[in-house]
Amino acid sequence: MNSRRYVICDIEATGLHEEKEIIEIALITYQDGKITDVYETLINPLKEVSGFIQDLTSISQKQLAEAPKFYEVADAIRMRLEGGVFVSHNTDFDFGLLRKKYIEMGQDIKMKTFCTLKVAHHEIPGLRNYNLDALCGFFGIKIKQRHRAIGDAEATLALFHELFQLRLKNYTKIMYLPHHEKAMKKVSTKSGLLSFKDNKGKTIHLEAAFNMEKRARELLEVKADNRDLLIRTETIEEELTGTPLIAEFKRLMYHAFTPHWVITMMGHKDGEKFFKLLPYKRGAQGLWFFTDYLDAKIKIKELERKLKTEVYLYRDSEKSKEEILKTNLKIEQLARETRFPNENLIIMGEGRSIGEKSFVLVRGGHVFGYGYSLASEAEIEANPESFITRRFFHHLGVDLTTKRYIRELKNMRQKSDGWRSLAEVR
Known part of the structure; x- marks a missing residue:
């Protein structure tokens, strides 16, 4: 931080209305990385203060009646402000109110300002709230005396320091605590x-x-x-875990996939197949599973659109066997993406340490389990059940995750030779 003198200010007032008056002010002078002066005082507003403000600040009407009036402390405040940079969390409020009081006395104050509220909006875009509580919580700053001038000024100083460091490091868009x-x-x-x-x-x-x-x-x-x-x-x-697939299995053990909707394949009396969206019931068979109804509707509309443009699914008249066959063929092609390439296969992957291998075993169209071993791929493929670490029993979330992973493997294998091929288990 440069050698400029910064004066961190917080003001407590009678409210936010236009006729507001100062009831307390705190000034912390900060220069060359250290605090050089602290000033705080109550100020008699010469008016009644609402019970709400008294409860909020813990400042009583009696305390204010015994406090100095603004003109009695104006010189002490001006002396600390002159030549410095005014820092507060909302300078429009604090500096604006302070300047108003000097103008009422026939004087004025002009100085550079640093508004932590405005700077936070710029340096940390996208937060829901930028008040002092929210930003201090964001940076892990504790406010010792909230809604007292000195407590809020100390918190503003800590916030100012964090924001100043962000500017020095030029972390305008990306930043880590x-x-x-x-x-x-x-x-x-x-x-x-x-x-x-x-x-x-x-x-x-x-x-x-x-x-x-x-x-x-x-x-x-x-x-x-x-x-x-x-x-x-x-x-x-x-x-x-060796692979992200097994990591996803472990995540599912804590947060199970619970579908609410399913798209299944059904058939008419004449043998024609069709897709139907239904509420999911535990153990129900299906092709596509969804937690969100909107996602399910989008998928069924997509399927209907593909069928409508490529087969005669929506004819009112009776269909020929050839048309039904064409419809069923297309439906089977669309449904194929939801199935494993083979009912029995093994997916080999990296292990957790040097020399170790991981694998996921599929038996009968369901994930049987996964395991780790220092054995060769040939040894694992010869008897994969003997190396299983975790067994699954028709786990829907695990099956769906594995199918998606296989599709990603196939897509990425077209771009890279580093992806292992799928080996069918005999």
């Missing part, structure tokens, strides 16, 4: 499960990731859509 930066340095770049914990050690978010450090940094960037995670996260723990 200091304790998050420290925590992320300990996070591995390998695949695994991230556990974000609050200050009591309670897990508040789980995230499966291909690169845990990269994903942690994405989630802890200062953005509007992750403010809650930013404020609540105190520490990050990791669990190596």
Whole structure:
């Protein structure tokens, strides 16, 4: 921070109305990284103060009646302000009210200002609230005496320091809180499960990731859509899994996938097949599963659109066997994306340490389980059941996650030779 002299100010007033008067002021002079002067005083507003303000500030009418009037402390305040930079959380309010009082005395004050409220809006875009409580909570600053001038001024000084550092580092769009930066340095770049914990050690978010450090940094960037995670996260723990697929399995053990809607394949009496959207019942068979009704409607409309443009699904007259066959063929093609490439297969992947391999085994169209081993791929494929670490029994969330992972593998394999192929288990 440069050698300028900054005067951090907070004012408590009779209210926010136009006729508001000062009842307390605190000034903290800050220069060369240290506090050089602290000044605080009550001020007699020469009017009644509402019970609400007295309760909010814990300042009584009797205390104010015995306090000095503004003109009696005006010189002491001016002496501290002159030549400095006025800092407050909402300079329009604090500096505006202070200047108004001097103008009433036939004087004026003019000085450079630094508004922590406005700077926070610029440096940390997207937060829901920018009041002093919210920003101090964001940076982990404790306010010792809220709604007292000295307590709020001390908090504003701490906030000013944080915002000033952001400007020096030019973190206008992306920024990490200091304790998050420290925590992320300990996070591995390998695949695994991230556990974000609050200050009591309670897990508040789980995230499966291909690169845990990269994903942690994405989630802890200062953005509007992750403010809650930013404020609540105190520490990050990791669990190596070898692949993001197994990490997702572990996440599902804590947060099970619970669908509310399902698209299933049904048939008319004449043998023609069709898709139908239905409420999900536990154990029900289906092709596509959804928690959100809107997502389900979008998918069924997409399927209907494909069928309508390519087959004669919506003819009113009776269909020929050829037309029904064409319809059923197209429906089977669309449904194929929801199935495993083979009913029995194994997905090989990296392990948790050097030399170790991971694998996911599919038997009879369902994920049988996963495991780890130092054995060769040939040995694992010859008898995969003997290496199973965790067994599943027709787990819907695990099956759907694995199918999606296989589709991603196929897509990425077209761009990279580094992805292992799927080996069919005999």
